[in-house]
Amino acid sequence: MSVETIPLTAANLTAVGERVPVPGYDRDAVTAGVVHFGVGGFHRAHQAMYLDRLLEEDFEAAREYGICGVGVLPGDARMRDALAAQDRLYTLVLKHPDGRLEPRVVGSMVEYLFAPDDPEAVVEKLADPGTRIVSLTVTEGGYNLDDITGQFVTGTPAVAADAAAGADAGRLSTVFGFVVEALVRRRERGLDPFTIMSCDNLQGNGHLAKTAFAAFAALRDPALGEWVGENVRFPNSMVDRITPATTPADVDLVAREFGIADAWPVVCEPFTQWALEDAFAAGRPPLERVGVQVVPDVEPYELMKLRLLNASHQGLAYFGRLLDHELVDAAATDPALAPFVRAYMDAEATPTLAPVPGVDLEEYKDTLMERFGNPHVRDTTARLAAESSDRIPKWLVPVARANLEAGRDVHRAAAIVASWARYAEGVDEHGEPITVVDRRQDRVLAAARRQLGEDPLAFLRDRELFGDLAENEEFTTAYRRALDDLHRDGARATLERLL
Ligand SMILES: NC(=O)c1ccc[n+]([C@@H]2O[C@H](COP(=O)([O-])OP(=O)(O)OC[C@H]3O[C@@H](n4cnc5c(N)ncnc54)[C@H](O)[C@@H]3O)[C@@H](O)[C@H]2O)c1
Numbered sequence: 001m002s003v004e005t006i007p008l009t010a011a012n013l014t015a016v017g018e019r020v021p022v023p024g025y026d027r028d029a030v031t032a033g034v035v036h037f038g039v040g041g042f043h044r045a046h047q048a049m050y051l052d053r054l055l056e057e058d059f060e061a062a063r064e065y066g067i068c069g070v071g072v073l074p075g076d077a078r079m080r081d082a083l084a085a086q087d088r089l090y091t092l093v094l095k096h097p098d099g100r101l102e103p104r105v106v107g108s109m110v111e112y113l114f115a116p117d118d119p120e121a122v123v124e125k126l127a128d129p130g131t132r133i134v135s136l137t138v139t140e141g142g143y144n145l146d147d148i149t150g151q152f153v154t155g156t157p158a159v160a161a162d163a164a165a166g167a168d169a170g171r172l173s174t175v176f177g178f179v180v181e182a183l184v185r186r187r188e189r190g191l192d193p194f195t196i197m198s199c200d201n202l203q204g205n206g207h208l209a210k211t212a213f214a215a216f217a218a219l220r221d222p223a224l225g226e227w228v229g230e231n232v233r234f235p236n237s238m239v240d241r242i243t244p245a246t247t248p249a250d251v252d253l254v255a256r257e258f259g260i261a262d263a264w265p266v267v268c269e270p271f272t273q274w275a276l277e278d279a280f281a282a283g284r285p286p287l288e289r290v291g292v293q294v295v296p297d298v299e300p301y302e303l304m305k306l307r308l309l310n311a312s313h314q315g316l317a318y319f320g321r322l323l324d325h326e327l328v329d330a331a332a333t334d335p336a337l338a339p340f341v342r343a344y345m346d347a348e349a350t351p352t353l354a355p356v357p358g359v360d361l362e363e364y365k366d367t368l369m370e371r372f373g374n375p376h377v378r379d380t381t382a383r384l385a386a387e388s389s390d391r392i393p394k395w396l397v398p399v400a401r402a403n404l405e406a407g408r409d410v411h412r413a414a415a416i417v418a419s420w421a422r423y424a425e426g427v428d429e430h431g432e433p434i435t436v437v438d439r440r441q442d443r444v445l446a447a448a449r450r451q452l453g454e455d456p457l458a459f460l461r462d463r464e465l466f467g468d469l470a471e472n473e474e475f476t477t478a479y480r481r482a483l484d485d486l487h488r489d490g491a492r493a494t495l496e497r498l499l
């Protein structure tokens with residue numbers, strides 16, 4: 001028997017609350033002290049969920065830390081419209097491995113601004129005395145840093161245009177332009193700067209954010225760059241919760257299972273973790289009360305997560321697709337791929353890690369394999385294989401480099417890079433096209449094709465992605481062998497040999 005769906009809005013919350021848990025706190029009394037750039041699936045499954053939990057458990061401590069989401073890209077108009085129609089409420093559905101669904105309506109986002117509609121409003125929101133934290137999930141590429149030099153890339157057209165626009169807010173379009181102009185206005189008005197909190201999957205995400213924002217500010221005025229570097233705090237963090245892109249099937253599921261009409265719910269795994277450096281200038285919510293690990297040094301947590309989880313995701317992505325797996329759980333339980341990924345974790349990633357306080361790495365890896373294998377999350381190998389050129393250099397290449405320096409084995413990391421090169425040829429093992437989604441798509445595809453001709457290491461020669469790995473004989477031998485095997489025998493036989 002189907003029940004009539006209730007549109008998710010603030011006015012309907014009592015009725016919705018008879019079907020799923022909803023905020024029990026007074027959302028009208030929540031003010032937005034956190035401005036978040038990059039309101040996608042992950043932010044809504046993670047930071048917004050923790051703040052919602054805190055609002056529920058300790059309203060007085062949290063009420064000034066509601067969220068104002070900001071979208072700066074044209075594609076964010078969809079999020080603007082979806083959230084506007086439902087008073088910034090959305091349903092978060094945890095998908096347990098046994099099939100159980102755990103829904104909750106999250107209420108911590110109380111404002112949303114679409115920057116192209118009114119750029120000045122974004123700057124003024126940031127400059128508002130009530131804004132204490134500016135958080136970011138703008139993807140790995142969003143920091144605009146050169147992978148080799150680590151320097152901010154000043155020549156990107158949007159960045160150059162924002163630097164030239166300066167205080168003319170109407171012409172701003174990047175996160176750098178908005179945030180730096182707001183910092184200038186705060187300084188002029190005698191207000192303390194806010195804290196900039198990166199929640200992207202980057203090692204030293206706070207340090208990298210500092211490099212990027214200080215360098216952008218220096219483009220406007222070198223003294224301003226120094227001031228940002230010296231006066232703004234940038235906590236590092238490790239964030240974790242596997243959150244696939246929402247599909248139309250998820251929208252249907254929320255309507256069918258819970259009777260809620262939600263244009264853009266979020267689905268994710270039940271696991272969640274956030275290790276956060278306690279480095280806030282203008283106050284912070286007591287997130288430790290809702291399970292966040294507030295620690296003095298985040299680096300061991302970051303390295304553990306990026307090298308075991310995210311780099312293993314790269315191991316699952318290309319081999320998985322070449323084995324015809326659309327879904328990550330199928331890739332992660334494939335009898336040829338699962339032991340390969342686990343062997344990469346054990347033999348190559350783990351030796352590069354320092355002990356992590358309170359974590360048993362063997363248990364952590366067991367849990368990862370279980371998380372990858374959760375059949376209900378329905379994460380896709382296509383999601384994991386997108387933007388490879390932002391991911392492989394940041395997560396996997398550092399593992400290979402550390403092992404080469406220590407004289408340890410690198411053949412599994414080399415094989416994962418080879419699987420990316422094979423994938424980037426754009427054709428699968430049945431001759432069907434593979435759609436490569438990457439901001440450096442042209443370059444990557446061209447290198448993969450060149451490699452099929454006269455130069456077998458053409459793909460690896462991109463120094464921006466791989467540094468000098470193409471000159472390392474141990475790495476190139478393993479890489480060429482894996483690639484030759486992939487071409488001659490296919491992914492399954494290659495994985496079997498690698499074991
Ligand atoms: N999805 C996950 O499982 C997960 C888990 C941990 C961390 N993360 C981090 O969160 C990031 C976003 O993941 P998601 O799943 O929410 O993706 P998503 O595609 O759902 O959302 C990304 C958001 O970032 C915005 N964005 C992208 N590039 C930008 C730029 N250059 N400037 C400003 N905004 C930009 C987009 O407009 C969108 O709003 C990841 O790149 C990763 O660093 C994701």
Ligand SMILES: O=P(O)(O)OC[C@@H](O)[C@@H](O)[C@H](O)[C@H](O)CO
Nearest residue numbers: 201239240241242243310313384
């Ligand atoms: O989202 P990205 O681009 O950083 O990377 C893809 C996945 O590896 C990532 O989203 C993981 O699912 C996530 O990091 C789990 O916490």
